[in-house]
Amino acid sequence: MDSSENGPSADSVGDTEFVQVVVRAASGRSDEAARLVGTHGGDVRTRHENLVQARVPASAVEALGVSPAVEFVRRPREAVATDVTSEGLSNMDVGTVHGTNYTGENTTVAVVDLGFDVTNPEIADQVVDWRNFSSPESPRTMANESGLHGTGTAELVAETAPNASIIAVKVNYPLELYDAIDWIKNNTSADVVSMSVGWYNVGPLDGSAEMNREIRTSVESGTPWVVSAGNEADGNHWNGTWSNPDGDQWMNFRDSDERMNVTPAGGSGTLRTAISWNDWPVSHEDYDAILVNESGDVVDFSVTVQNGTQQPTEYIYHYATQNVYLKLRNDDANESADFDVFFRGSADPEYDTAARSVTIPATGPRVITVGAAYYGTNELEDFSSRGPTIDGRRKPDVVAPDGVSSTAYPDGFYGTSAATPHTAGVAALMLDADPTLTPAEVKERLRSSAVPLRGTEPNNRTGYGLVDADGAIRSVEERYPDRVTYSGSVSETDGDPAVNDPVRAYALDSSRSHSNATDAAGNFSIDASGGNDSYVLGYYQGDSGSLLDDGSPDLQALDLVNGSSSTDLGDVTLPQAHVLNVTVVDETGTPVPNADVEVADFVHEGGDHAYVSHSAETDADGKLVVGAAAGIELSGDVRVMAAPPDGSSRFAGANYSDVIDVQSDTNVTLTLNGKGATVSGRVTDADENPSADDGILVASDATGYLEVVTTDKTGRFTATGVEEGDPYSVGYFQNWSSDTAFPEDGIADIYTLARVNVTGDVDVGTRTVPNASLLNVRIVDESGDPVTDAPSRWTTTVWD
Template identity: 20%
Template sequence: MSKIALTNGFTTSRTRIAMALGATLLSMTGVARAADFSDGVHEYARGRILVEGRAGLAGDDLDKILKAHGGKRRKMGQSNLQIVDLPAGANETAIVEKLRRNPALRLVELDRKYKSTLAVNDPYIGSEWHIAKIGADIAWDTTQGAGVTIAILDSGVDGTHPDLAPNMVAGYNMASNNTDTSDVCGHGTAVAGAAAARSNNGTGVASVAGQAKIMPIRIASYDSATGSCQAYSSTIANGITWAADRGARIANVSYGPLAGNATIQSAANYMKSKGGLVFVSAGNNGLNESTTPTTSLIAVSATDQYDKKTSWSTHGAFVSLAAPGASIWTTSKGGSYGGWNGTSFASPVAAGVAALMMAANPSLDGAKIEQALFSSAVDLGAAGRDSSFGYGRVNAAAAVRAVRASVPVADTQKPASTITSPAASSSVSGLATVNVTATDNVGVTRVDLSANGTIVATDAASPFSFSWNSANSANGMVALVATAYDAAGNFMASAPVSVNVANGSVTPTPAPAKDITAPVSSIDNPVAGTVSGIVAISARATDDSGPAGLFTRLYIDNTMVGQGYGGVQSYSWNTALWSTGTHTIQFNAADAAGNWVPKQVTVTVVR
């Protein structure tokens, strides 16, 4: 193995960083290739699909839907996304088509395979040209990203690398379901270094956000047939939700192209609901992709030293932003350094700029960081947003100035919401889909659905829709109300829509002299584990005498946060207002005879 070592110094107004640059061959290890299948365009995982129920769909109701196909679900963190394992020999495509016709489900799709967006490795580049190009050295006089955690969803990270070790925090291996986050391909180590290798330490390279923390999440396995690391929609989405639940503000995924994947978009929306942002690489096929633009992901194309789009960078209307991605000198597996090309490296460069911005003004949420990131970018190509550069090439200096100058303006305008279906006076039974339109001058952060005054479900992602189990309400007229909230806490309820619940008459069985059967209750979300940001608590109860006589209460650490009649309680818990550490959520449901059994779950709040 040969190695080349060079040194090159440069000085900012306050910072001098010595860089030792080297290159080494990458040794690749990994696991055997899965027996996937192809539709002629993409490859998909055998034996599993991805599903998300509409807000309010209870776990056992989802289980009943999946049971018809032999499916068993695994929840992705505290989100509503589910990995569904299918029995051997199942036709994944046919099951997806059938489930897509079920109105209780918001999302159903195959588990697609993705490759890393590495182009070529050039070991002879000896200069970090991109640092000065984007003005990161100027931004460093204000911030270097301290206090912000960037989740690197990739092939793992070499946590022993001297330029990465000081910034590492605990991560997870989604590909193997364990805590081994070592790098099986080398790609993740290079991506992590581009975003947050330790700066001003007299060693190796300087990254964009050298004091930000790195959360390694392995989403990929080595594929010996292709000689590359490959990930799935399920491991990527699971990694995003895992990171969001543990306080990461930024996630970077240099695989793809991902912008058109509904499951990953949903996971990204989950992270955005907690004030975070998800950056993804545009891809390296050099083609103009017709992928529909999304507001959930920041897709980054690659530029060169001359602010030109690289020949191999994928482009299209879905591109949000551009960043340097050619000859990016960064960390390599095994403690060395090398020059790397690809949108794989443009994406973490942009993610590093966002980390600088968040550290410079921690009071801003993800939406405001994103807005300032786009508005401060250097407009290249056609005026305004275009298919090659999105809103432009990132400008760290201007972006940090923008957020530091940002003066909060009091938002006093209330959002508006309307229940568009079901229609007033219509009859419903079983699982009923409730659709809501909600608007705001800044943005709607969530919508609560109430039935006869009790919150039954919360949705934090547009388009807002719910799967309401009308069996949890007594037969007769029930008033549905949607309440929309914005980030400033303004809220307004919609006009009520009254519907007739008609679940059929139940012939009562002879009752014992005294009702001694307690209701059966459950907490669907959150599950035991770590939480952060806004947490949607959902709990429900059933009773042998029906829902009419049920009275429920919801507590957090013995503080009551909700109560009402019927079998369902929902609450949007802002953990930022509570201390870090362990908290207990308790749900009590009592029937008319006074029987009750508490249900509780313990979670740990992190920042």
């Protein structure tokens, strides 16, 4: 059992205690190791390469470890939070940037942290998605199990970039982070990732750890990662090279002192001590960590055997009620180790080292590593982790404010955890100004525009200095020296000024956009990056929650303009508008709620045309609602697009209307067609009675894709959206969704009805569920004693 990290979280079912573990499989035997987890009564939570994270009975850990398919079993490595309206915004000159209308519009920030309250009103309006990778069985839950930390970091992103979208991602252990990285990369539109957590003992501190490599894949795909440096510089880290002048196998920490006092400051408390040395990825150099009391008696220890398969780490978790001392022993090593020890909990180590205290993954060369400076003085926080990394690279890259107020931390949010989301928010502002920036360009512009704090930047304390949002934006704008201005005045249909309504400029040949709002006289002025792009200017009446049924357009394309020169549109009076009612239905005519609808208003200029659009979802009746009433007010040429609801696999894709000339109130209905093939049939019992309200599962043998439907009162079922080209199993489950599922009535509870190759619509005909006998199963151990709460799985097979 590798004791190199934090103890597992334990829970009990009946009298059985379960623990979280990570199993490292022997080469080529990860599937076998995963099966062993089930054999020993556990369940696999996630997998990554040859690592299997699982929940297993505590009594099974030793049996897993002796299998030839398993190299070792260890405890999962928990993340640690790097934390000890934000005042820090003014320190970074964010207000100036907001004043030029860069607010994170059209950007998305994924916030990776230990827990969130996604209903918190400070972030709820900006959170567009969330996933809980710590609970794979319920990924849409977001219990705030780690206090307010993730909520606080997301709040600072929201304050720095108030129009950015936020994706909340909860993780705890490294394998969960790896799943999250893949999900963010493949299933979201995240432009920036902010992560204010770090790990100990998960790899070398030279930036080559597996966690660094996984994050690098996301950065290389175009997403900057902004990561907290850690809070380890003030008594939470010690670095030293093996010293044993008397040859007695015990490390000398300083001169002849062979023990380090790590007694909690108050005399008692929890000690978490993570020890690693420079012999990665696996070690033949075997060192042990021993905790002794004043008399030299051993009170705790970590003695993992490093014999070529184990990592060079030890970990001690101990609750101290007396003076305790850390000792390091050479059990079988060449005495060349360079140690890094990180302390958490209440430990108050006698010796500490501020240098090279940056935690993983902030050590990575591709991430933007952020230290903390107190907002009140711009002085570097004593605890803010310092570089260099152990391979000599400078870290952190920049520093940002901490100690700021938030609803999550009204008395002050301290630590690099607070500094990081500030920086990620500024990165979102930069990408609002220029969405084409690469991660390397975001990093370079943040560093080059930072304000020096000590006069010696760059250095291993403050990096290149304090993040300067205005300077970063100006460095982005320098890419477009020929900036232009679009201006004009907008009046409502009745002639009154259009007050405080957004006007946006969208580039036709790139993803750049710029916006501003009309003033009390209806005037607007938009600064744009110019260049060779053409821009379409669009007017939006208020926000989507307050559109009025007032005869004036909710959306209007104003003009198509040249990006190479400034343009004044003059006075624009909006035309008389009419209500466009949009309904979305499926192929049977049934309304589709929560369908995504985009309404586009066109402008024509010579032979060219462009459009601006507004998006919203349908209500329970399948009707588009963007304001107080159904419909949207428009005038002239428009086109409507309807797309399936988020997460739905039922429909084939979007559907578009023809161009509609709205000159009076108009109704339009769009149909979303089903995706793929249908698998249908009828189910009866042995007496030919219809099997009503029973579950039918259509599952792909190849991909695991499945559709679940319920039989109607005649026993009929139809599964739609079945992907073609795969073999499928059609399974029956009696009383699937009922409180009386699987009744003891002489009819099979589960039964495989058919196997089919789906190359088009398939009807399996009428299938009969046979009469059944009761199968009693008793599980015992090798002594014949009953095993309680043992997981079990039942399968049936059909031979076609």
